[in-house]
Amino acid sequence: MKHVIMLLVVLITTTATSQKNEITTKLYETYERFKETSLDNRREKHKDIQALITELKSNAKFTVQKVGASIEGRDLTLISIGTGKTNVFLWSQMHGDEPTATQAIFDIINFLESDEFSAEKKEILSNSTLHFLPMLNPDGAEQFKRRNTLGIDINRDALRLQSPESQTLKRVRDSLNADFGFNLHDQSVYYNAERTDKPATISYLAPAYNYEKDINDVRSNAMKVIVFMNNIIQKYAPGQVGRYNDDFEPRAFGDNIQKWGTSTILIESGGFQNDTEKQEIRKLNYVSILSAIYTIAKENYKNISIDDYWQIPENDRKLFDLKIKGVTYNLLGNDYIIDLGINIAELNNDDKSDYYNVGRIMDQGDLSTYYGYETLDATGFTLTQGKIYPKKLKTIDDLSDINFYNLLKSGYTYIQIEALPEYKKEIAVPLHLIHTNYEIPEFKIVVGANPTFLLQKNNQIEYAVINGFLLNLSTKSSNFKNALIYKK
Ligand SMILES: [Zn+2]
Numbered sequence: 001m002k003h004v005i006m007l008l009v010v011l012i013t014t015t016a017t018s019q020k021n022e023i024t025t026k027l028y029e030t031y032e033r034f035k036e037t038s039l040d041n042r043r044e045k046h047k048d049i050q051a052l053i054t055e056l057k058s059n060a061k062f063t064v065q066k067v068g069a070s071i072e073g074r075d076l077t078l079i080s081i082g083t084g085k086t087n088v089f090l091w092s093q094m095h096g097d098e099p100t101a102t103q104a105i106f107d108i109i110n111f112l113e114s115d116e117f118s119a120e121k122k123e124i125l126s127n128s129t130l131h132f133l134p135m136l137n138p139d140g141a142e143q144f145k146r147r148n149t150l151g152i153d154i155n156r157d158a159l160r161l162q163s164p165e166s167q168t169l170k171r172v173r174d175s176l177n178a179d180f181g182f183n184l185h186d187q188s189v190y191y192n193a194e195r196t197d198k199p200a201t202i203s204y205l206a207p208a209y210n211y212e213k214d215i216n217d218v219r220s221n222a223m224k225v226i227v228f229m230n231n232i233i234q235k236y237a238p239g240q241v242g243r244y245n246d247d248f249e250p251r252a253f254g255d256n257i258q259k260w261g262t263s264t265i266l267i268e269s270g271g272f273q274n275d276t277e278k279q280e281i282r283k284l285n286y287v288s289i290l291s292a293i294y295t296i297a298k299e300n301y302k303n304i305s306i307d308d309y310w311q312i313p314e315n316d317r318k319l320f321d322l323k324i325k326g327v328t329y330n331l332l333g334n335d336y337i338i339d340l341g342i343n344i345a346e347l348n349n350d351d352k353s354d355y356y357n358v359g360r361i362m363d364q365g366d367l368s369t370y371y372g373y374e375t376l377d378a379t380g381f382t383l384t385q386g387k388i389y390p391k392k393l394k395t396i397d398d399l400s401d402i403n404f405y406n407l408l409k410s411g412y413t414y415i416q417i418e419a420l421p422e423y424k425k426e427i428a429v430p431l432h433l434i435h436t437n438y439e440i441p442e443f444k445i446v447v448g449a450n451p452t453f454l455l456q457k458n459n460q461i462e463y464a465v466i467n468g469f470l471l472n473l474s475t476k477s478s479n480f481k482n483a484l485i486y487k488k
Contacts, residue, residue, distance in 0.1 A: 023117075023120055023291060023294060024232050024235070024287060024288075024291045026117070027111075027286070027287045027290055027291065028236065028283070028287050030116070031107070031283050031286060031287065033114070033116070034107050034108075034110040034111040034114065034286070035107050035110070035283075035286075036052065036103065036106035036107050036109075036110055038051070038052065039052075039102070039103045039106060040277070040279070041277050042097070042099050042100070042144075042277055042278060043099075043144050043348075043352060043353050043354065043355075044099055044102070044103070044141070045138075045141060045142055045353075046074045046075075046135060046138035046141060046142065049102065049106070049134055049135055050075070052106055052109075053075075053077050053079070056079060056109070056113075059113065061081055061112070061113060062079055062080065062081050062109075062113075063079070063080040063081070064077060064078075064079050064080075065077065065078045065080075067133070067168055067171070067172050068164055068165070068167065068168030068171070068172075069164060070137070070138050070139045070148070070149070070164060070165055071139055071148060071149040071150060071163065071164060071165075072138075072139045072142075072149055074138040074139060074142075076133065076135075076136065076138070076165065076168050077133070077134075078131055078132070078133050078172055079109065079131070079132045079133075079134075080129060080130065080131045080132075081112055081125060081129070081130050082124065082125040082126075082128055082129035082130050083125060083126060083129060084124075084125065084126050084127040084128040084129050084297065085127070085128075085129075086127060086128040086129070086179045086180070086296060086297065087128070087129050087131065087176045087177065087178040087179050087180075088128050088129070088130050088131065088178060088179065088180045088181075088182070088293060088296060089131045089133070089172070089173060089176050089178035089180070089181045089182070089262065090105060090130070090131070090132050090133070090181075090182040090184060090289070091132075091133040091134075091136050091169060091172075091181075091182070091183065091184065092105055092133070092134050092135060092136065092184040092185075093134065093135040093136055093137055093140075093141060093184070094136040094137050094154045094155055094165065094169070094183075094185070094253070095137060095140065095146040095147075095153070095154070095155070095185060095186070096137045096138075096139065096140020096141040096142070096143060096144060096145050096146060096147070096148070097140065097141070097144045097145055097146055097186070098146075098184075098185050098186035098269075099135075099141065099186070100184075100186050100269035100278045100281055100282050100285060101182075101184030101185070101186075101267065101269065101282075101285050101289075102134045102135050102184075103282045104184075104282050104283075104285035104286045104289060105132050105134045105184075106134070107282070107283075107286045108132075108286060108289065108290055108293075109132065111286075111290060112125075112130070120294060123294065123297055123298060124293055124294055124297045126297075127297040127298070127299075128293065128296060128297045130293065131172070131176055131178070133168075133169070133172060136154065136165050136168070136169060137154055137165055142352065143352050144348055144352040148163055148165055150162065150163055154166050154169075154253070155251075155252050155253055155254075156249075156251040156252065157251070158170070158251055158252055158253040158255075158256040158257075159250065159251055159256070160251075166253075169253060173257055173260065173262060174260070177261070177262075178262045179262065179263060179296075180221070180222075180225070180262065180263045180264075180265070180296055181257050181262040181263065181264040181265065182264075182265050182267060182289060182292075183207075183253060183254045183257070183264055183265065183266045183267070184267050184285075185266065185267065185268045185269070186268065186269045186270070186278070187200070187203055187268035187269065187270045187315075188270065188271075188317065189270055189271025189319070190271070190317055190318075190319040190320065190343065191203065191242060191268075191270045191271070191315050191316065191317050191319065192242070192315075192316050192317070192318050192319045192371060193239055193240060193241065193242050193313040193314075193315070193316070194242070194313045194314040194315070194316040195313075195316070196239060196313070196371075197319075197371035197372075197375075198238075198239040198240045199240055199270055199271040199272060199273070199319060199373070200240065200241065200242030200268075200270040200271075200315050200316075201233065201237045201240035201241065201269070201270050201271065201272045201281055201284065202229075202233050202237070202240070202241050202242075202267060202268065202269060202270065202281070202284060202285075202288070203241065203242040203243065203244050203266075203267075203268040203270060203315050204226040204229070204230065204241070204242075204243055204244065204265065204266065204267060204268075204312065205226075205243065205244035205245075205246060205254065205265075205266040205268075206219050206220075206222035206223040206226055206246070206258070206263075206264065206265060206266075206309065207219075207222075207246065207248075207249075207252070207254035207255040207257075207258045207264055207266060208246045208247070208248040208255060208258070209248070209255060209256075209258040209259035210248055210259070211248045213246055213247075213248065215306070218258060218261055218262070218263050219258055219263070220306050221263040221301070221302075222258065222263040222264055222265050223306040223309040224301045224302065224304040224306060224309075225263070225265055225292050225295065225296065225301050226265055226309055226312075227304050227305070227306070227308040227309050227312075228291070228292060228295050228301050228304055229265075229267075229288040229289075229291070229292050230308075230312055232287060232288045232291055233284055233288055236284055236287070237272065237284065240272070241312055241313070242270070242312070242313060242314060242315035242316070243309070243310075243312040243313065243314050243315060244266065244268065244315050245314070245315070254266045265292075267285065267289070269281045269282075269285060271319070271373070273373060274479070318369060318370045318371055319370070319371050319372065319373065320341040320342055320343055320362060320363075320367075320370060320371070320372045320373070321342055321343050321344045321372065321373050321374065321468065322340075322341075322342040322343075322344075322372050322373070322374050322375075322376070322451075322465075322468060322469075322470055323339065323340070323341055323342070323367060323370060323371065323372030323374070323375045323376070324339060324340040324342070324375075324376050324378050324455075324465075324470075325339050325367075325375065325376065325377050325378060325379070326338075326339065326377065326378055326379040327339070327340065327378035327379075327381055327382070327383055327455065328378075328380070328381065328382045328383065329382075329383045329445055330382065330383075335382075338364050338365055338366075338445075339364065339365065339366060339367035339368070339370075340361060340363075340364050340367070340445070340451070341361070341362045341363040341364065341367050341370055341372070342359055342360070342361055342362065342451045342465070342468045343359070343360055343362045343468070344357045344358070344359045344360075344467075344468045344469070344481075345357065345358050345359075345360060356481075356482050357467065357468070357469075357481050357482050358450070358467065358468075358484065359450055359451045359452075359465075359467040359468020359469065360448060360449070360450065360451070360468065361445065361446065361447050361448065361449050361450075361451050362447065363447060364445060364446075364447060374470060374479070376455075376463065376470060378455055378463075380457050381455040381456060381457050381462070381463070382455070382456050382457070383445060383453050383454075383455065384411070384453060384454045384455075384456050384461070385413075385440075385443035385453060385454075386408075386411060386412060386413025386414060386452060386453060386454055386464070387411050387412050387413070387414070388412065388414045388415070388416060388434065388440060389407055389412040389414065389415045389416070389431070391416075392416045392417070392418060392436055393415065393416065393417050393418070394417070394418050394419060395417065395418070395419045396417060396419075396420075396421060396427075396433070398417075399415075399429050402415070402429070402431075404429055404430055404431060405471075405473055405476055407431065408430065408431070408454070408461065408464040408466075408471065408473055409461050409473050410461075411454060411461060412431065413431060413432060413452055413453075413454065413464065413466060414431060414432045414433075414434050414438075414440055414486075415431045415432070415433060415434070416433075416434055416435070416436045416438075417433050417434070417435075417436075418436055420433060420434075420435055420485055420487060421433075421485060427482050427483045427484070427485065428480075428481075428482060429483065430464065430466045430469065430471055430478070430480050430483055431466065431483055432452065432466070432467070432483045432484050432485070432486060433483065433484075433485045433486070434485075434486040435486065435487045435488045437488045438486045438487065438488055440486075450467060450468070450484070451465050451467070451468045452465060452466055452467060453465055461473060462474060466480065466483050467482065467483050467484055469481060
C-alpha cells in the first residue's frame with residue numbers, strides 16, 4: 001500500500017510540474033508582448049507609474065483605489081483584479097532604490113489586461129483576487145535612496161508605524177486579510193549563492209514569525225511557493241538563487257505579516273551578468289511571480305515538499321565587479337603577490353535620474369574565497385602606474401582624434417584638457433581627464449583608492465584598469481563605461 005501511495009504522489013507531482021513548465025515557458029517566450037516599455041531604467045519616478053495608474057482607472061477590469069499618501073503627499077494606490085476567494089497581495093519598492101519588481105508588476109498588469117492566455121487567466125481570476133501596491137516609498141524613489149523622507153527604513157517600522165507608508169501597508173494587509181503576500185525588494189548585486197561564483201539573481205525568504213523560527217501552515221505555504229518559483233528561476237539562471245537567513249526580525253514587515261496570518265514570500269532581485277538596469281531580472285520576476293500566482297489559484301503548490309526549501313543555497317556576499325588574481329605589486333623595492341577586489345559604485349546626478357560610475361578597491365590580499373563578475377588571472381603581471389599624456393588638449397572635442405588604445409599601451413592613463421567640462425560629465429573615453437595643473441597622487445594600492453593602473457609583463461602593457469574597468473589592450477575589448485574628471 002505504501003508503494004502505491006508513493007507512486008501516486010510521484011504521478012501527481014510530475015503532472016503538476018509539466019503543466020507548470022508549459023505555462024512558464026509560454027510566459028517567458030511571449031514576455032515582450034506584455035513588457036511595460038515606458039518603464040525601462042531603475043531610476044523611474046512616481047510620475048512615471050502615475051501615468052500608468054491613471055490609464056487603469058478607466059479600465060473596467062481593474063479596481064483602482066487611493067489607499068494612502070507618502071510623507072511628501074504622493075499617492076499610494078492599490079490596484080485589484082479578480083473575484084476569487086484567495087486574496088494575494090503584492091507590494092513593491094518600500095525601499096526607494098529597489099524598483100525591479102515595480103516594473104514587473106506593471107508587466108503583470110499588462111498581461112492581466114490583455115486578451116491572451118484567457119484559459120489561464122480565467123483560472124487565476126475566478127479562484128483568486130490580486131491586489132498590487134507598487135512603489136510603497138515614492139519619496140525615496142524620487143531621490144533613488146532606500147529610506148523615506150522621515151529618514152527611516154520602512155522595513156523597521158512594522159510595529160511603531162510612524163510613517164504613513166507603513167500605516168498604509170499595515171491597513172491594506174489587515175483589510176484584505178490576504179492569504180498570500182509578496183514582499184518585493186532588490187538586494188545588492190554583490191550577493192552570490194554560497195560558495196559559488198554565481199550571483200544571487202533572485203533570493204527568497206519565507207520569514208520567521210518568532211525567534212524559535214517555528215513552521216506553521218502559514219509559513220510552510222510560503223516555503224512551498226518559494227520551492228515552486230526556485231525551480232522556474234533555475235531553468236533560466238541556473239545556480240543563481242539564494243536563500244536569505246531566516247533570523248526573526250521583530251520590526252520588519254515580512255516577519256510581522258507572516259505572523260499576522262498572511263503566507264509571506266520575500267523576493268530580492270540581485271545581480272545578473274551584464275544586466276545593469278536589471279531588465280532580465282525583471283523578466284524573471286514577471287515569469288516566476290505570474291507562475292506562482294497561477295499555482296496559488298490552482299492550489300497545486302500544496303503537494304510540494306518544504307524539504308526542498310532548505311536545499312536552496314544560502315545567500316552570501318562574496319562577489320566583486322572585478323577580481324584580479326595573483327598580481328605582482330612592487331612596494332618599497334620588494335615584490336608581493338596580491339589579489340584585488342574592485343567594485344564600481346553609482347553616483348547619482350543632481351536630479352537622481354541618471355548616474356556615473358566611480359571605481360573603488362574594496363579589498364586586497366588573499367581573496368581566494370571571493371569571486372568576480374569578471375575575473376582576470378594576473379599571474380606574472382606587475383602593477384604599474386599610468387602617466388600623464390604630455391600633449392595638452394584644448395577641449396573634450398579634441399579627444400576624438402586620439403587613439404586611446406595606443407595611449408594606454410604606451411603607459412598613459414591621464415590626459416590634460418584646458419577647458420574641462422563644468423560638471424562630472426560621463427567621459428566615454430578610457431582615460432581620466434585632468435586639469436593642466438592637476439598633479440596625480442602618489443601611486444598606492446590601498447582599500448578605498450580609485451583603481452587606475454596598468455598591468456605589464458615582459459615590458460609589455462597588456463591590460464589597463466581605468467576607474468575600475470578592465471580593458472584588454474590586445475583584443476581591445478572591455479565593459480568600459482566612464483572615466484573621471486580631476487580638476488585642479
Ligand atoms: Zn529592500
